[in-house]
Amino acid sequence: MTVVIERNRKAGADATPATGGAPISVAEATRAKGREGSGLYRKRTPIYPKLVHGRWRTIKWALLIVTLGIYYSTPWIRWARPAGAPQQAVLVDFTGRRFYFFSIELWPQEVYFITGLLVMAALALFLVTSLFGRLWCGYACPQTVWTDLYIAVERLFEGDRNARMKLDASKWSFDKLWRKVGKHAVWLVIAFSTGGAWIFYFHDAPTLLKTFWVGQAPMTAYVSAGVLTLTTYGLAGTMREQVCTYMCPWPRIQGAMIDGHSLQVTYRSDRGEPRGPHKKGQSWEGRGDCVDCNQCVVVCPMGIDIRNGGQIECINCGLCIDACNEIMVRLERPTGLIAYDTDEAVAARRARQRPVYPLVRSRTIYYGVALTAVSLLMAFGLATRSPVDFAVLRDRNPTFVRLDDGSVRDGYTLKIENRSWERRAFQVSLGGLRGATMQTPGAAPSAAPLSVTVEPNQVLALRVLVTAPPASLTAQSEPLIFTLSGGGRAWRNASVFLSSDVAAQ
């Protein structure tokens, strides 16, 4: 086969501008790649983010504590429910097929509430992104939060940027060994406690904590904990910014949310350029404020240069703002050379106009209205949620049965859901068909309503046989109405009664 593999070409093309010299042939580029290893992927350039102090870093630390706090502590909140029900505030109970969230208890049939919640989350994300850029990515995304935590651990063992670079370049020694082993061990502990915390959302936390260690927890708990340990360790420890750049679809989607008026971490090129080194005492006239100190680059956890403008890799975390402000203060220049700003504002300043920040734009209105509508719909649905649901399923085979006295019988299964925590007594009555009688299998037919009791938090499947005398059957399909009444309320369910055309016989 003589197929010229396209990626070889690309690799060559990439290599060309980087050298800056004469263009090299594809063949040469491939050979060069062969020397550095397999040519199937671009090797990751290691990033050593430097520690920075400042307003945004402080906010990020605070949010890290809050979000991790919520994640780890939520399953441990207890909530009083009637006896027999789980006493855990937030619980996804797969075995019992219920979802508990504080005072709300959802059944699998009501999964649309979860769908609604996800739609709300998506719309809220759209709105926030169109207003303030990728705040989610920079501050609240688990990938960012855990990566931040892992980098902090790394710093603890291996020191800050320069020390880490030196350590990685050095030969193996006892010092390097214990630092590396220590770092990975702590990473694994964090990863395990992350995976371990996840499973508490699905089982009673205090019970699971005990059974987990003696090997009596369900297999799913061990598997989930194991898988999440590995993914946390892998994603936050070794993959880091590659997850955002290559794996996550969100940066691509966000291109559609952001416009020129969205706030983003922005290098104010109107003020910074032309950049260049600055000696103390030198005049600032005729030059930009950027002194090319590279601090914004070395602190960036994504390894990019914000001065190249908005980029797909940028997670909008603002650490470069802190880094730059530190330098500006030292240079006694105004801070905010890098800041949360908009492309339009930078362009306006360059044109010596007053920058405007219109928060109300067509897209923010659309997202806002959609978000409000879905939220109201959800609130309405939750507020008017019935504790009882009533469904009627008519037998399909046989559709009807003719008895030897000429009357016709249809079979139905009534599903009565009692979503409350009390036993409920109901009466099932029949309407719409004259002379029809009702019976449960094995009982005697009667025209009187059936009395049933449904246990708390249970569904009763009640089989009912309805018999109608030939005189009342005028059409092949007659309307039949089941009414469920109890506790002063009634639920109607319209079905049909099928028979062959009696008149034709």
Add this chain to the structure above:
Amino acid sequence: MAERDEDETSGVETTGHEWDGIREFDTPLPRWWLIIFYASIAFAVIYWVLMPAWPLITTNTPGLLHYSERASVMREVAAMRAKRQAEGAQLQRATLEQIEKDPQMQAYAFAVGQSIFGDNCAVCHGQGGLGGKGYPNLREGVWLWGGSLEQIQQTITYGIRSGDPNAHNSQMPAFGRDGILQPSQIDDLTEYVVSLSHRPADAAAVARAAPLFQSNCAVCHGAGGTGNQLVGAPNLADGGRQWLYGSDRASIHDQIWNGHGGVMPAWGRRFDANTIKALAVYIHANAGGQAS
């Protein structure tokens, strides 16, 4: 080693072989692929040691774990049997009526009955139990051999003409085929059977057939033709909606001539008593008509 042979255009090393001017790239295998390849080899070796793998002359290497798929299935079957035994225990003690009236036992009997019915009975009686020509309808309350719980249980257990000594064995004679009656007499009897359900019939033929009916048919079907469940003789005076072989004149004539009678297996040989109890309750409770 020979000189590296490289492709001019791409710079990728080739295998050095040439077929009709076509050479093959010697692209290095991806690292992830190699890792998986070596891991598979390691896995295979571990598997040989732990699991049954190599065929020998009469048996195979058992492996350290002594795993056997068949043994595992048999264990599961045994476990399921034990579970059913435990769940069916209350059916064993209870009478059929108690099972039908008790909501919990009824629900269990329905679950068992529905599955057994679908796998075994539906072939002839239909998924909904409505039967067909030659196969009785189990839903409409007309019973050849009796529709009480005990009668249904009896019929299921021993079957009909199944060869079992306790089966319902009676059979209608083939009056025409075996030459018991003359063809003209069978024509007259056909008219007589039609008249039993108050349908218009040839009065002269009916009059001629009346003594014939009393001497040949009444012993099973009764003097008034109302049938007898002890011998599975259907009621001939009910209009014939549920007759197994049809109620028009041709069908009646054919039945008197040939005396059709089907066979139902003795299910007691295949299922335990609890399963048959469950099945009887399932059929009885979902059928119309007769209470026990």
